[in-house]
Amino acid sequence: MLVLGGTVFLSRAVAEEAVGRGHDVVCAARGVSGSVPGGAALVRWDRGEELPAELAELRPDAVVDVARIPSHVRRAVAGFPGAHWTFVSTISVYGDVATAGGTPDTLPLLDPIEDDLNPAAGSETYGGMKVACENIVRDGTRSAVVLRPGLVVGPGDPSGRFAYWPARFAEAAADGRPVIVPEPVDQPVQVIDVRDLAAWVVDAAEQRLEGVFDAVGPPVPRSELLAQIAAGTGTMPQLAPVPAETLTAHDVAAWSGPRSLPLWIDDPGWSGFLAHDPAPAHAAGLRTRPVGETARDTLRWILETPDARVTGLTRPEELELLTEVHPWASPAAR
Known part of the structure; x- marks a missing residue:
C-alpha cells in the first residue's frame, strides 16, 4: 500500500x-x-x-x-x-x-x-x-x-475544532463556571x-x-453531541445558551479560529452541511464509535501533548462574555 x-x-x-x-x-x-x-x-x-x-x-x-x-x-x-x-x-x-x-x-x-x-x-x-x-x-x-x-x-486533529469542547468542559469542571453554547442548540452536527x-x-x-x-457519522443535535462529550470526559458542565446574533455582536466567530465557537455554523443556509445521510456508507462497511469515546481519547491526547492545538474562545474570553450576556453566571451572582 x-x-x-x-x-x-x-x-x-x-x-x-x-x-x-x-x-x-x-x-x-x-x-x-x-x-x-x-x-x-x-x-x-x-x-x-x-x-x-x-x-x-x-x-x-x-x-x-x-x-x-x-x-x-x-x-x-x-x-x-x-x-x-x-x-x-x-x-x-x-x-x-x-x-x-x-x-x-x-x-x-x-x-x-x-x-x-x-x-x-x-x-x-x-x-x-x-x-x-x-x-x-x-x-x-x-x-x-x-x-x-x-x-x-479525534486525537491528533491539527484543526483544534472538536478538541475545543472536551478541553473546555474539563476547564469548566475545574472552575465551576458555565460553558457558552450557541443557539439553536438542536442544530445538527456530524463527526x-x-x-x-x-x-x-x-x-x-x-x-x-x-x-x-x-x-460521515450520524447527524445529531448539538445538545446531544455535547451531552455525549460530557459523558465521555466525565464532566457535567452547566450550559449557557446564547443567541447567534448576540455572539456575533460580541465578535464571536463561527466554525473555527481565534475567538470562535467551533462546530457552530451561523448561516441558516448551511443547515444541511453537517446533516448528510450516513446510511450508504454504513451499508458499505463504515463503522463509527460513540462520540463520547472520541471525546475521552481527544482529552487524553490534549493533556499528554504540549503542542496539541485547541482553537476557539479562550476561557478568559468566554468568562468575560458570560458576565455580559448571562449575569447570573458571574461569580458574584452565584
Whole structure:
C-alpha cells in the first residue's frame, strides 16, 4: 500500500492501521525519517516535483491519497494508474449545503477547478479543486473509491475544532463556571473519528471497494453531541445558551479560529452541511464509535501533548462574555 502522506492525522492513521494489519506500507511525503508510523517505509517526495526514481519503480496494489491540489493528484495518478485508489475527498464538493439527508446521488457538485489555487481562499475554491481531484482519480485509474468525509476528529486533529469542547468542559469542571453554547442548540452536527475513517480506508483498499460515499457519522443535535462529550470526559458542565446574533455582536466567530465557537455554523443556509445521510456508507462497511469515546481519547491526547492545538474562545474570553450576556453566571451572582 502506498500512502501519499503518512505523517499527519488521517494519512498517518491510515498508515498505522495498514501496518497493524500486516500490510507492506510505503509513505511518500516531505517528512523526515521517524515521522511515519513504525513499520512503514518513507520515501521523500515533494509533490510539486516529478516522481523520484524510488517511487517510480513501485508497483503498489493500492494507493491512498488525501490531496487537494489537482496537479499533485494528476502526477500521482499518472505514476500509479494500475493500482486500486482510495481518494479521500470532502463534503465541501457539494453545491447544495442547505438540504439535509443528502447523498452523493442526490446532491449537485460544484464545478471542478482544474488549476492549482489556494485551498484556503474559500470553501468553494477548496471544494471545486477536490471535485477536479476526484475526476482525475476516477478517470485515470483502473479502479477507485471516493470517500467524502465531513468533520474528521479525534486525537491528533491539527484543526483544534472538536478538541475545543472536551478541553473546555474539563476547564469548566475545574472552575465551576458555565460553558457558552450557541443557539439553536438542536442544530445538527456530524463527526467521524479519524481512526474509524482510517479503518474504512484500509477496508476499501483490501476489498477494492468502488463508488462514491459520504464518510460521515450520524447527524445529531448539538445538545446531544455535547451531552455525549460530557459523558465521555466525565464532566457535567452547566450550559449557557446564547443567541447567534448576540455572539456575533460580541465578535464571536463561527466554525473555527481565534475567538470562535467551533462546530457552530451561523448561516441558516448551511443547515444541511453537517446533516448528510450516513446510511450508504454504513451499508458499505463504515463503522463509527460513540462520540463520547472520541471525546475521552481527544482529552487524553490534549493533556499528554504540549503542542496539541485547541482553537476557539479562550476561557478568559468566554468568562468575560458570560458576565455580559448571562449575569447570573458571574461569580458574584452565584
